[in-house]
Every structure is written in C-alpha cells, then in structure tokens.
Amino acid sequence: MTERATINVRGNGAGTSHAERVFRVQQAFAELGRDMVRLSELAEVTGLDDSTVGRILQSGIYSGTFVRHDRGIYGLGLGAADLGFQALAHATDDTASHSALVELREATDAGLVFLYMKAPFRALGRQCIDMAVGDSDLVELGMTPRDVLSVTRSLRTGASGRTILAYLSEPVQEAVIAGPAPDEAGPGAYRDNDELRASLQQVRDDGYALGYQECMAGWNSVAAPIMWDDSVMGAVLLLKPMDTMPHAPADYIDAAKTAAARLSRLGGGSWPSS
Structure with a gap:
C-alpha cells in the first residue's frame, strides 16, 4: 500500500484543537477528490484515529457540513461548500x-x-x-x-x-x-x-x-x-x-x-x- 502523507494545517501541522481536526477532515475530502470516501481513508489521510474522525463526521452531519451516504461512507455537504x-x-x-x-x-x-x-x-x-x-x-x-x-x-x-x-x-x-x-x-x-x-x-x-x-x-x-x-x-x-x-x-x-x-x-x- 502506498504511503500517504498526512495533512498539515497552517501554523501547526500536529495541531490538536477541535477546529484544526475538523479542518483536516474537510481538507482530506479535497485531497482524495471523490464524492464518497470511507471513514478509514479519512483517518489515514488526516492522521487521526477512526473514533475521532467518526465523531467529527457525526457532528458535522447535523450542520450539513458532511453527508452520510452509507455505513462508513461519507461526503462533503453543502454546508462545507458555503463555509469554504x-x-x-x-x-x-x-x-x-x-x-x-x-x-x-x-x-x-x-x-x-x-x-x-x-x-x-x-x-x-x-x-x-x-x-x-x-x-x-x-x-x-x-x-x-x-x-x-x-x-x-x-x-x-x-x-x-x-x-x-x-x-x-x-x-x-x-x-x-x-x-x-x-x-x-x-x-x-x-x-x-x-x-x-x-x-x-x-x-x-x-x-x-x-x-x-x-x-x-x-x-x-x-x-x-x-x-x-x-x-x-x-x-x-x-x-x-x-x-x-x-x-x-x-x-x-x-x-x-x-x-x-x-x-x-x-x-x-x-x-x-x-
């Protein structure tokens, strides 16, 4: 399996704040370049564990930032587009x-x-x-x-x-x-x-x-x-x-x-x- 570099965020690539973690998940969708992405792929690209990514995705569904297409498969919602x-x-x-x-x-x-x-x-x-x-x-x-x-x-x-x-x-x-x-x-x-x-x-x-x-x-x-x-x-x-x-x-x-x-x-x- 090809190694993939994790996403860095401006100022602190290893940032631990919640805002930085959410940003890294959003950026992962853009890097992967697909409408539907598995949770495990997002975890790999961001360098976050599956449970952290899962919580971010779940909370983002309610705001329209993320969309759940199927079990373990997600996409960016229109809320992410508007904010971006x-x-x-x-x-x-x-x-x-x-x-x-x-x-x-x-x-x-x-x-x-x-x-x-x-x-x-x-x-x-x-x-x-x-x-x-x-x-x-x-x-x-x-x-x-x-x-x-x-x-x-x-x-x-x-x-x-x-x-x-x-x-x-x-x-x-x-x-x-x-x-x-x-x-x-x-x-x-x-x-x-x-x-x-x-x-x-x-x-x-x-x-x-x-x-x-x-x-x-x-x-x-x-x-x-x-x-x-x-x-x-x-x-x-x-x-x-x-x-x-x-x-x-x-x-x-x-x-x-x-x-x-x-x-x-x-x-x-x-x-x-x-």
Missing part, C-alpha cells in the same frame, strides 16, 4: 486585493484582469470574485455576466482553470480530465488528454500558464496561481485580444506573477518559486 467559499471570498483585504488587479491592468496596457477562486464544492470549477476591466463593456466584448461570474467551465479549459488544476491532487486532476472540454470552449482548448496533462506539468515548472484562444476565439491570456501554504486557492487572469497580444511578453508574465504573489501573501500564504 465564504472563507475564500473574504480572507483577503478587499481594497488590497483589488488594487493588485488594478496594478496588473495598468502594467499590461489596459488588459482585462480577473480574480478567480476555486469553486466551493468538490474543487472542480472556478468562480470570478473580482475584476479590473476599467470602462470595458464585457457584453460588447462577447462575455456575458454568466461567463464571468459563474462556474461555467471545467478547470481543463482556460489559463486560469489549468493553473488551478495544475496544483490540485492527482485524483482531482484525473476527475477533471475525464470530462470533455465544454462545447463553448475556444479553438485553443486542450482536447487531447495527454497534451493537457503535459500542460499541467508545464504550469508547475513555470509558475504560470499561457492560454491561446482557450475560452473564447480571439482572446489570449496569462494566469498565475494564488497559493496559501501548499494549497492553490485560485488564479489571477490577464486577458487581451490576440491581435494585440499574439504572444505574452515577458513583462506581462512577470506582472501576472507579481499580482499572484501579492494576493498569496495577503491570504497568509506564499507563492511557488518557478
């Missing part, structure tokens, strides 16, 4: 985080800048929580509010999606890769799974992703990950028309990485070195 998303959306200072987006826009000749965070449920999507687009009319640019503000595309599509996906666990990556590219994806979307896997390794090696007409025809992009400790929380996305940015210049890439590093620090984490 609220934490992601409000953990950074709003003014400081937005100013990082504005500065990226200014450094890239009025590019469109978006802040995406992991979707709150099962880590299989992303959601835009802030943007710096100036006076641009997104509808006239071919972007509907649903495209921008909702989780409408798989993480396998787009520079921001692949950036987040690159730092998720292998089971989650394979679950995303198993799904098809969305019908509305642009002509540059990865449709070959082996090429997609290779792109994820490239993102980890470089610390950023380049997208060429992935989400929409006529638009290219640069994205960099937001990291809190060793966990990816989201990505900063720079989007520009392909006729003005056929290839991302080095200073645009550096500006995106700088914005991502700043947002990572605001969340109490650190940015990966490339």
